[in-house]
Amino acid sequence: MxxxxxxxxxxxxxxxxxxxxxxxxxxxxxxxxxxxxxxxxxxxxxxxxxxxxxxxxxxxxxxxxxxxxxxxxxxxxxxxxxxxxxxxxxxxxxxxxxxxxxxxxxxxxxxxxxxxxxxxxxxxxxxxxxxxxxxxxxxxxxxxxxxxxxxxxxxxxxxxxxxxxxxxxxxxxxxxxxxxxxxxxxxxxxxxxxxxxxxxxxGDGSFALPDNNEYPKVFNEVYKKMTDTDMMSKYHNLGTAANLDVLNELKSLPWRNLQASNDEGIGGISGEKFADDTLLRNAACAGCPVGCIHLGFVREKFMEQNQYLYRQVAYDYEPIFSTGSMLGVTDAFHVLAIMDEIEKAGLDVMSGGVALAWATEAFEKGLITEKETIVPLVFGDAEGYKKAVYYLGQAENEFYSALTKGTLVAAKKYGGEDFACVLGQEMAGYATGETFYVAESLGFRHSHLDSGGYSWDQKNDKKDVKAICDFLIKDETGRAFITSMVACLFGRGVYNDEQLSACLKSVGYDEIAENMDTIGERVRALRWKVRFDTGYDPDAISIPKRYHEVTTWKGKTDPKFLAELKQEYGNRIRDLVSKDALTKLGLDKIKKN
CATH class of the missing domain: 3.60.9.10 (Aldehyde ferredoxin oxidoreductase, N-terminal domain)
Structure with missing residues (x-):
């Protein structure tokens, strides 16, 4: 083992x-x-x-x-x-x-x-x-x-x-x-x-647990933090759906293709609304005592048989944002119904929802018509979106085929690049400010979890390019290590460096425990090296003009600051894969099999 x-x-x-x-x-x-x-x-x-x-x-x-x-x-x-x-x-x-x-x-x-x-x-x-x-x-x-x-x-x-x-x-x-x-x-x-x-x-085999006194002691420490304290209670109770109200209040929740950042319709899709009206049960990943998976239900009636079918649909913040506020849908059951169609098709819910939000605005502006969309696209029309999801999954015609390649691919062909909500890929649901826009655009996975950029925006309103880049680079190191463990990032409050070190030593991984920072730097650099080797160029990534128009609790986006931050963060990422940096971490020695 x-x-x-x-x-x-x-x-x-x-x-x-x-x-x-x-x-x-x-x-x-x-x-x-x-x-x-x-x-x-x-x-x-x-x-x-x-x-x-x-x-x-x-x-x-x-x-x-x-x-x-x-x-x-x-x-x-x-x-x-x-x-x-x-x-x-x-x-x-x-x-x-x-x-x-x-x-x-x-x-x-x-x-x-x-x-x-x-x-x-x-x-x-x-x-x-x-x-x-x-x-x-x-x-x-x-x-x-x-x-x-x-x-x-x-x-x-x-x-x-x-x-x-x-x-x-x-x-x-x-x-x-x-x-x-x-x-x-x-x-x-x-x-x-x-x-x-x-x-x-x-998983049809078995393995023995470590036979020492330290392992059960450390295991119990971790388990109690997760179950006997409130460190993980947010994720079990309302779950990340609780973020909807918070971000709406901060004017950071994308609505109707980010034409607004807050809306009075939040009550229909808040975390409380989903829990009160739609929640059937909580579930958990294997080996997890928290139970952060929230399962709501949709009901479908078959008219000919006069029968009803109920299906369980997992929800959390990102799916609700992308099929709810981003599409202007403010009924919790309608949101779950769109999610259900996305699940059937096997689409990423964030990319699918954001792509259809762009298509809706393009439809409203006359850049595309029903010839392309097959069904009229109107913000708030859940039935129309359910049909559009099917067409998107099937790549039904030339338009949907282009859209499956990415919102910007379709926007370049049909127009509307300025309001395509793409930050490296279709955005996550955090219209929090310049730090997040840059962090997701240039980040390795184009994910809000590549760094705490969205969290920085919610706590800071200073336009300090150096401080922000220092934070993003340092934060990514720790995340690269924990995603190599591979721990659920919801548990990063429990698994701080001290706790991770104790866990590793209790099972015999002393060398890893003593070199966590260096390993995090090495993993981060190797990932970026492979990414650059396959064509990554931070200068080739643009942030659409729609983000210049967003107003949050900090005020309206500052385009000049946004550009400076993007340039500096891109330079910092390049530094990670310099010849000297790679040699220092031993990454010049990897030889292809």
């Missing part, structure tokens, strides 16, 4: 065979984000396109997966169809524990299956099964059929794609165990390009 190397399963989809390799570097890269970047360096091709069959699709876990609570996520690393550059996406669910109990630190999918297939992986088995009959099936139907085809329970994880992934959409996600997702930058299309409809990971 405790080893100084990574045990990696390499799967060749073309032949249906695999082999296990031992990859050195546990003490240098830990796992998760670090391991994903290392494996892409060894098995990926920076100059080949994202859909080249030899490009790897990588799933990796961390050193403490299965040993401590909230060490429950898996990192998916790949070359993205969205920008054809190195990317990663994170998901909870059961995949991390399933991989741990299958005794793998990572799996690497290479090649392309001859026909649409599903891979089943366990500790002692590998099977590639033809599932051509699942072509075009939505995520829910696919999951139901795969559960019946592949026996197992407990530590079994089922990853699958919907029509969006098969259609190679840049917005396609990988659904993980129904309620979690590898959401951003098109991981689902990488599966689709490999003729891979599903991956079933059977």
């Amino acid at each position: 405790i080893r100084d190397y990574f045990r990696v399963l390499i799967v060749d989809l073309a032949t249906g065979k695999g082999n296990v390799v031992n990859v050195e570097g546990r003490n240098e890269f830990v796992g998760g984000s670090g391991l994903g970047a290392l494996l892409f360096s060894l098995y990926g091709y920076t100059q080949r396109p994202w859909d080249d069959p030899d490009q790897p699709l990588i799933f990796s876990i961390g050193a403490l997966t299965g040993l401590f609570p909230l060490m429950s996520k898996t990192v998916c690393s790949f070359k993205s169809p969205y920008h054809d550059q190195f990317a990663e996406s994170h998901a909870g669910g059961r995949s991390a524990l399933a991989l741990r109990f299958a005794d793998y630190d990572a799996i690497v999918m290479k090649g392309r299956a001859p026909r649409l297939s599903c891979v089943s992986i366990g500790m002692n088995h590998l099977e590639v099964k033809d599932v051509q009959f699942l072509a075009g099936k939505d995520v829910f139907a696919t999951g139901k059929i795969l559960r019946s085809m592949f026996s197992g329970s407990g530590h079994r994880s089922i990853l699958r794609i919907g029509p969006a992934g098969e259609n190679l959409s840049g917005m396609a996600c990988i659904n993980a165990d129904s309620y979690r997702h590898f959401g951003r930058l098109g991981s689902g299309s990488v599966m689709g390009s490999k003729n891979l409809k599903g991956i079933v990971i059977q």
Whole structure:
């Protein structure tokens, strides 16, 4: 269980065979984000396109997966169809524990299956099964059929794609165990390009826990912090949906394609409204005692049979923003209904919602018509959006096909680039100010969780470029380490440096515990190195003019300050991959297999 190397399963989809390799570097890269970047360096091709069959699709876990609570996520690393550059996406669910109990630190999918297939992986088995009959099936139907085809329970994880992934959409996600997702930058299309409809990971092995007095002591300390204090209560109670009221009050919640940053209609989609009217139950990722997954319900009536069907839909802040306020939809059940359609299609909910918000404004301005959209798009019209989601997932016509490649691709073709709400990819729901706009635009994952930029904006109104860049760079180091563990970022308040060090030492990873800062710097630099090698250029990323028009609690955006901050942060990122910096961290020694 405790080893100084990574045990990696390499799967060749073309032949249906695999082999296990031992990859050195546990003490240098830990796992998760670090391991994903290392494996892409060894098995990926920076100059080949994202859909080249030899490009790897990588799933990796961390050193403490299965040993401590909230060490429950898996990192998916790949070359993205969205920008054809190195990317990663994170998901909870059961995949991390399933991989741990299958005794793998990572799996690497290479090649392309001859026909649409599903891979089943366990500790002692590998099977590639033809599932051509699942072509075009939505995520829910696919999951139901795969559960019946592949026996197992407990530590079994089922990853699958919907029509969006098969259609190679840049917005396609990988659904993980129904309620979690590898959401951003098109991981689902990488599966689709490999003729891979599903991956079933059977955690059918076992391992002994550390046999010492320190491990149970440290485990109990962590567990009590998560269950006996209020450190995690926000995530269990209202969940991140509580942020809607807060951000609306701060004039930082995007409404109707960010034409406004607050609105009186918030009451219909607040965290309290969802909890009072729609919440069925809480659920949790495997190995997590918190239960942050909030499951609401939608009800559908079949007129001919006079019957009703109820479905559970997972919600939190980002899905509510992107299918609620961003689309001007202010009824909680209508928001869940749009989410449900997005889930079926296998689309990333943030990219899908933001893309349709841009399309709605473009429709209002006459840049596109029903010839393109097929159905009229009107802010607040949930029924219209449900139909549009279907067309987006299917890439139904030339317009929707362009939109699947990214909102800016469609905007360049049809007009409306100025009001495309894209910060590297379709924005997350934080119209908090210049720091966030720059941090998400230039950040490695174009994610609000790359750094605490949104948090800085909510606490600071000084226009200090140096201080902001110092904060972003330092913050990213710590996040790179914790996503290499791989810990849920909701638990970063519990897993401070002192606690992480104690956890690592209690199970025998003393060298990692003593070098966390250096490892964080090394992982961050390697990820950026691979990203630059695949074409990243901070100067090529623009921030649309819509963000110049936003007014928050701090006032209206300052375009001059925004430009200066973007330039300086881009320079800081470049410094991370200078020859001297890479040599200092030993990254010049990585050799391709």
